[in-house]
Amino acid sequence: MSVKSVFVVGGASGIGLETARHFLSQGAATTIIDVNAERVRDAESALSQKGARLAALAADVRDRQSLDRAFAQGAGSHGGIDALVFTAGVLLPARLADITEADYDLTFDVNARGFWRCVQAALPYFPERGGSVVAVSSSSGHRPKAGNGAYAASKTALQFLAQTFSLELAPRQLRVNCVAPSTIRTPLTEKFAGGQAEGGFTPSAAPPLGRLCTTADIVKATAFLCSEEASFITGATIAVDGGLTAGIPLAS
Template structure:
């Protein structure tokens, strides 16, 4: 692990929290940024350990001033940035015919424009040559579902922002990629799996590897993209979905 300082945006819960935990455990100076101050403080306590270099900062990716302030504060504490991990996102289920304009705007403001704001705040703070930016997209960007069209479209847009940024940052050897998880194993999906009204059709039935994605699966992919072993990987979207977007698996 050559990364010395990382920013994890959306780091108070979910994939972001698990990514922050990984980097803290690796001895990396870690700044977590999140809009939810209460969850941020919980994350700070959960990640605290002797010798940990951890900073938790509240900021809203929809607000440029708070984003700029968070990156300035984090860089002042931990020095130049080696990696930016963008995990912030919202999913507001609704059909496109019924979705409100405010929810549509919020979806894109957080899932795509927020990434752009964080990139602009981070770029001057990358040290010289080298570095990694990883955004969390979604398998919905390859295979949308009815009722999450705006979310899927925002994740496709995020993937294209990643590709364009990779071209623009290549002269500085800053690599830019995204990971695309499928449905994650969470307390919510555990409840769905246990719901007797669903019948015998499991949520994992469309995944060739036969199980749901976990936060650990996604974090391992993020971590790899920040290592020297990924030195020639940029401008790509890595599916972390057990083969779900590859096609329809054989029935058992």
């Protein structure tokens, strides 16, 4: 079954926006959900094209009621859901000894609980059998970095939630996977591009393959996991990181 209807959470910018653009170009009815209403309007304008089936909705992954309304509206317009792509996330660098409880809670509430809430909200609209869920995790979920512990822990939690969903939803043939990029230039990370941030956090340099990850790299991996070509892949986290988490590279 090809993807006829896709929901992209966090779809108004960065990886999410380009993911939505890809699926629209493939003819899929696409619903983007984002917390920022102004960005949602901008994304709707940027993605609108003749013949495209697009719904752009504002909802907060921390608010189950707003998510329920958005998923019901999008699924009603587009005849259900074939694929859900979760790209929402926050990055608040700080040393674990210094991070505030508010920032720690926000990081987990968006990056991990937000994913759990979205899958719960989407489940009634998937077909009885089939479908795909893909969450954008991070190489930090495999290799933590000083000054970024809460983010890394939240991404590890996200990956384990996805694995558990994959086991529990397997009887429905609903597949659940993650992609884990290394540092990528998006609105989430560009503010750290100039060097060290709070807590001593520094974005990763180029991995062994010699270049930074791109949005296109993530979109291609996500599209593959949503396709029939990945019909026997579930519970996996695919590292899209140029070998960053593979081990220690050769000395230059």
